[in-house]
Amino acid sequence: MARQRYIQAINQVLLDEMERDKNIILFGEDVELAIFGDTREVFARFGPERVYNTPICENSLTGMAVGAAAAGRRVILHLMFGNFIYTGMDAIAHQMAKLRMMTGGQMNLPITVIAGYGGGRSLAAQHSDTPYPTLMNIGGVNVVTPATPADAKGLLTTAIRGNNPTFFLEASGRGGDSGEVPEGDYLVPFGKAAVAHEGQDVTICAIGTMVRPALKAARDLEKLGISAEVIDPRTLVPFDEDGIAASVSKTGRLVLVDEAKDRCGAASYIAGLMADRCFHALKAPIKRVTVPNVSMPYAGNAESAIFPNPEKIVAAVLSIVSADQKSFA
Amino acid sequence: MSQLSNVDEAKRAEWMELYERMLLIRRAEERLGKEAQAGNLPGGVHLYIGQEASGVGVCSVLEDTDFITSTHRGHGHFLAKGGDLKAMFAELWGKRTGICKGMGGSMHVADVSKGILGANGIVGGGIAIAAGAAMGIKVAGEKKVAVCLFGDGAANQGVLMESLNMSAVWSFPVIWVLENNGLSEFTITRKVTAGEFTDRARAVGLPTITVDGNDVLAVQAAMKEAVDRAKSGGGSTFIETLTYRIRGHLEAEDAFLGGYSYRTQDEIDVWKAPDKDPILRFAARLIQEGAATAEELEELDAQVIGQVDEAVRYALDSEDADPELVFDITFSGQRA
Numbered sequence: 318m319a320r321q322r323y324i325q326a327i328n329q330v331l332l333d334e335m336e337r338d339k340n341i342i343l344f345g346e347d348v349e350l351a352i353f354g355d356t357r358e359v360f361a362r363f364g365p366e367r368v369y370n371t372p373i374c375e376n377s378l379t380g381m382a383v384g385a386a387a388a389g390r391r392v393i394l395h396l397m398f399g400n401f402i403y404t405g406m407d408a409i410a411h412q413m414a415k416l417r418m419m420t421g422g423q424m425n426l427p428i429t430v431i432a433g434y435g436g437g438r439s440l441a442a443q444h445s446d447t448p449y450p451t452l453m454n455i456g457g458v459n460v461v462t463p464a465t466p467a468d469a470k471g472l473l474t475t476a477i478r479g480n481n482p483t484f485f486l487e488a489s490g491r492g493g494d495s496g497e498v499p500e501g502d503y504l505v506p507f508g509k510a511a512v513a514h515e516g517q518d519v520t521i522c523a524i525g526t527m528v529r530p531a532l533k534a535a536r537d538l539e540k541l542g543i544s545a546e547v548i549d550p551r552t553l554v555p556f557d558e559d560g561i562a563a564s565v566s567k568t569g570r571l572v573l574v575d576e577a578k579d580r581c582g583a584a585s586y587i588a589g590l591m592a593d594r595c596f597h598a599l600k601a602p603i604k605r606v607t608v609p610n611v612s613m614p615y616a617g618n619a620e621s622a623i624f625p626n627p628e629k630i631v632a633a634v635l636s637i638v639s640a641d642q643k644s645f646a
Numbered sequence: 647m648s649q650l651s652n653v654d655e656a657k658r659a660e661w662m663e664l665y666e667r668m669l670l671i672r673r674a675e676e677r678l679g680k681e682a683q684a685g686n687l688p689g690g691v692h693l694y695i696g697q698e699a700s701g702v703g704v705c706s707v708l709e710d711t712d713f714i715t716s717t718h719r720g721h722g723h724f725l726a727k728g729g730d731l732k733a734m735f736a737e738l739w740g741k742r743t744g745i746c747k748g749m750g751g752s753m754h755v756a757d758v759s760k761g762i763l764g765a766n767g768i769v770g771g772g773i774a775i776a777a778g779a780a781m782g783i784k785v786a787g788e789k790k791v792a793v794c795l796f797g798d799g800a801a802n803q804g805v806l807m808e809s810l811n812m813s814a815v816w817s818f819p820v821i822w823v824l825e826n827n828g829l830s831e832f833t834i835t836r837k838v839t840a841g842e843f844t845d846r847a848r849a850v851g852l853p854t855i856t857v858d859g860n861d862v863l864a865v866q867a868a869m870k871e872a873v874d875r876a877k878s879g880g881g882s883t884f885i886e887t888l889t890y891r892i893r894g895h896l897e898a899e900d901a902f903l904g905g906y907s908y909r910t911q912d913e914i915d916v917w918k919a920p921d922k923d924p925i926l927r928f929a930a931r932l933i934q935e936g937a938a939t940a941e942e943l944e945e946l947d948a949q950v951i952g953q954v955d956e957a958v959r960y961a962l963d964s965e966d967a968d969p970e971l972v973f974d975i976t977f978s979g980q981r982a
């Protein structure tokens with residue numbers, strides 16, 4: 318184990334994997350000087366044959382990722398902000414997600430798309446979206462949302478070595494978070510949730526950026542005598558139904574915390590799955606702490622008013638479990 | 647006023663207005679830069695310093711009824727097109743008196759009553775909007791233009807070729823103003839661009855003008871030609887203004903660069919020199935032509951700085967944004 322910052326862990330994987338597999342190419346806007354720091358030194362070490370610092374043209378970049386993969390390369394595409402997934406959406410939805418199926422499985426598309434998502438920093442509506450529900454709904458691309466430096470390393474390595482298009486969504490603004498990261502080869506399998514904090518009374522299923530406030534909420538709840546289990550799905554496609562269901566079956570209560578908008582969000586999807594899977598184990602309605610169905614306003618007070626936070630998570634938990642209720646459970 | 651003036655009073659007044667507008671943008675943004683560096687402004691702040699002659703020259707021949715679309719670097723465009731300084735500052739401070747009520751911030755300043763369809767956080771986002779606005783004008787048979795201000799980075803978005811094509815096919819009253827500062831964030835645009843941007847416009851048969859973007863009168867003259875053409879039914883023109891971004895891509899750029907750099911201080915200094923800086927250049931011209939004295943310009947500067955201070959006070963004294971507003975204004979006549 319070694320302590321690493323989130324963005325450092327990602328940077329190290331990119332350098333290591335490109336060293337390990339000469340078939341990997343990487344491209345994207347400003348990857349040379351690395352505006353997020355995650356692609357630092359990649360161009361200096363492997364470019365310009367394998368690393369392309371591109372013009373601004375997301376709709377071509379996503380299509381090119383498909384083409385380069387079809388031609389046999391292993392592709393890493395950096396799209397910078399998660400919002401620019403929208404500007405590159407055509408080839409994502411129409412080619413990346415569909416080509417393998419439409420061709421009867423003739424081609425593999427080993428593509429890792431990296432983008433930073435999320436709000437909370439007054440970057441306003443066009444730089445604050447959490448676009449994974451859109452990606453989940455396309456069907457045909459994997460979606461991973463690492464919350465810790467270790468998971469960033471393990472999930473990115475799995476994504477790059479895998480044979481399917483995968484969106485590796487970085488928690489924006491969390492690049493400086495540090496944590497213990499396993500040294501050497503480290504892969505986190507897709508579709509395997511992680512229990513970030515064990516508990517008995519309620520399951521808090523938190524996605525990506527929301528794991529940290531969920532852990533804070535769990536600590537606050539502990540002081541109130543409520544034992545919350547925080548579970549992090551880590552990957553949304555594929556999704557660890559069994560893992561979440563096991564936790565919900567144990568606690569009988571579920572609060573979902575998701576930075577995406579509520580309507581057709583990841584939380585809504587998981588709520589549907591768990592209502593189905595755990596109906597008889599549930600002692601209370603499933604609650605969701607999400608962002609309302611509006612875009613992120615700029616002003617800090619307006620943004621934080623609609624942003625999930627530990628207080629809102631605690632309130633959601635208290636709405637379905639109180640210390641008293643617990644004894645009847 | 648100097649006795650030895652080479653210019654008549656009307657011209658003098660017009661030139662002073664151009665100068666004052668450029669100076670207002672400069673002083674306002676210098677202040678914003680300071681406030682951003684001190685951590686007093688939320689979000690990302692992209693300054694237009696060094697490019698003032700481009701936006702001011704362009705907007706000087708436009709009416710409030712003409713449209714512009716702008717970019718993430720939009721404060722200069724906003725002020726050049728007649729946007730209110732106080733309302734802009736209040737916006738950047740996230741206040742309800744802001745021009746967008748604190749909902750948009752630096753990257754989204756807009757004043758539709760002044761034809762400012764908005765700064766835009768999506769690079770190239772204004773291009774098709776401008777084409778569409780021109781389509782709207784044309785359909786209604788109005789005597790207006792839509793002006794698309796965009797950067798050299800944005801010029802590599804495919805939407806530009808698509809919109810250029812349509813603007814040529816249907817003679818839309820749209821003026822393409824490529825503000826070529828040579829930089830796209832931390833990338834030197836030349837390194838990722840083949841050929842000349844103006845050739846892309848020529849390929850669809852549009853007239854093009856390349857102009858010194860740091861010479862406000864040259865920009866104005868080019869723009870006048872383009873506006874006359876568009877308003878008399880002659881269709882679209884593509885103007886390239888050659889200029890330079892003096893500040894970082896955004897304030898606090900160093901934090902993103904982590905010790906690396908994409909240009910030298912020498913290069914920046916060249917563009918800050920009196921023969922390049924658009925404001926110093928025009929000041930020298932005003933004095934040389936006898937349109938103003940150095941003292942008059944200093945007085946004006948003090949006045950402008952006073953205006954900026956007042957705008958900061960206004961922003962600070964204003965009430966925070968209304969957190970409920972987002973639910974009321976996302977849709978018209980429908981709560982989100």
Ligand SMILES: Cc1ncc(C[n+]2csc(CCOP(=O)(O)OP(=O)(O)O)c2C)c(N)n1
Nearest residue numbers: 404719767768769797798799800829830831
């Ligand atoms: C669609 C999209 N892609 C990428 C970005 C990130 N980005 C913001 S500004 C910028 C460079 C733009 O360069 P240019 O158009 O020349 O404008 P300048 O910054 O020089 O004014 C980039 C890549 C973005 N905001 N939107």
